[in-house]
Amino acid sequence: MQHRVRRRRRASQSGRAALLLCLTILGTAVEAARADTPSAGVLLRRARYALAEGRRDEAAAALRAVRSAEPRTRRGLEAALLLADVELARGDAAAADAALAVAERDFPDGDASAQVLVARGWLAVARLDAPRALRHFGLVEARSNEVHAVELARLGTGWARLIGASTVTEVPDELGALARNARDPVLRIGALLSLARAHDARGDHKRALRKLRALRRLARGTSFADDAELAIGLTQLEMGAPAAARRTFRNVATLAAGPPSPGDGTPLSLRDLRLPPRALVARLALIYASRKEPMGSLASFLVATFDRDARRDAAAALSLADAAIAARKEA
Numbered sequence: 001m002q003h004r005v006r007r008r009r010r011a012s013q014s015g016r017a018a019l020l021l022c023l024t025i026l027g028t029a030v031e032a033a034r035a036d037t038p039s040a041g042v043l044l045r046r047a048r049y050a051l052a053e054g055r056r057d058e059a060a061a062a063l064r065a066v067r068s069a070e071p072r073t074r075r076g077l078e079a080a081l082l083l084a085d086v087e088l089a090r091g092d093a094a095a096a097d098a099a100l101a102v103a104e105r106d107f108p109d110g111d112a113s114a115q116v117l118v119a120r121g122w123l124a125v126a127r128l129d130a131p132r133a134l135r136h137f138g139l140v141e142a143r144s145n146e147v148h149a150v151e152l153a154r155l156g157t158g159w160a161r162l163i164g165a166s167t168v169t170e171v172p173d174e175l176g177a178l179a180r181n182a183r184d185p186v187l188r189i190g191a192l193l194s195l196a197r198a199h200d201a202r203g204d205h206k207r208a209l210r211k212l213r214a215l216r217r218l219a220r221g222t223s224f225a226d227d228a229e230l231a232i233g234l235t236q237l238e239m240g241a242p243a244a245a246r247r248t249f250r251n252v253a254t255l256a257a258g259p260p261s262p263g264d265g266t267p268l269s270l271r272d273l274r275l276p277p278r279a280l281v282a283r284l285a286l287i288y289a290s291r292k293e294p295m296g297s298l299a300s301f302l303v304a305t306f307d308r309d310a311r312r313d314a315a316a317a318l319s320l321a322d323a324a325i326a327a328r329k330e331a
Helices: 002-036 040-052 056-069 074-089 093-106 110-126 130-143 147-163 173-181 185-201 205-219 225-238 242-255 277-289 298-306 310-330
Strands: none
Touching (some): 040 056, 110 147, 110 277, 130 147, 147 173, 147 298, 185 225, 242 310
């Protein structure tokens, strides 16, 4: 009897030892697997390096891994915004919006939610989907008091209203409010340029000139000065004052010799600047989606868009004015 008890004890002890050995081996394997799995921070850096080198598929895979590991952290938010940017640059706007829709569920309120909504709104603008853009932008102010996000949403709302109509019959109030009160000077400049283009589209060139002269005062001594001057000349040309436009265009080259413009490489042409608002936004959307390096923020893209190197347009603009003057003489 005692022998049987001792054998049972030895068997039980052997079983426990085997179980502990298995658990130890499994635990070691799990720890090794964890050690081999890059952290979210490492994955995010890998994604940025891949983007810088044009390896978008690799970047997208790393960003999805970050989202899977940390869906509700700051890194997860950054990964979602970058992933949407990558998908848009690959020409898949639906996938970009799907990535942002998941992020919106992960961040239902607060500043993070506002960032996602701003991104979804501008993506809708890029797709010329005015109702959806207005819906996303309309939620931003209710979820966050972060000034920059709110101002970006208001500028987006103004653009959405412009693209939502086949002809511009009313100028959006949001653009006027931003032109007067925006804390971000770039957004204030963007609002003034947008207002002027909207007034030009309505045939109200005198009001467009007033907005642009306000912009000229605001931009004096900055790299935006040449952009303001070029816009004034184009409006003078449209209102039938080619001689005044020619004098303005002659100033452009001089003013453009200031600080370098971040938009030197933005392929927005002189012809594009004369497009009606809806067509201009469509052109900007195409430029945004076809960037070679989809890493910059929306704000940096807007800076590059509004702050171009107008010097390259001076000769072509003078030719337009000369042609208009010659046509008037012949008439």
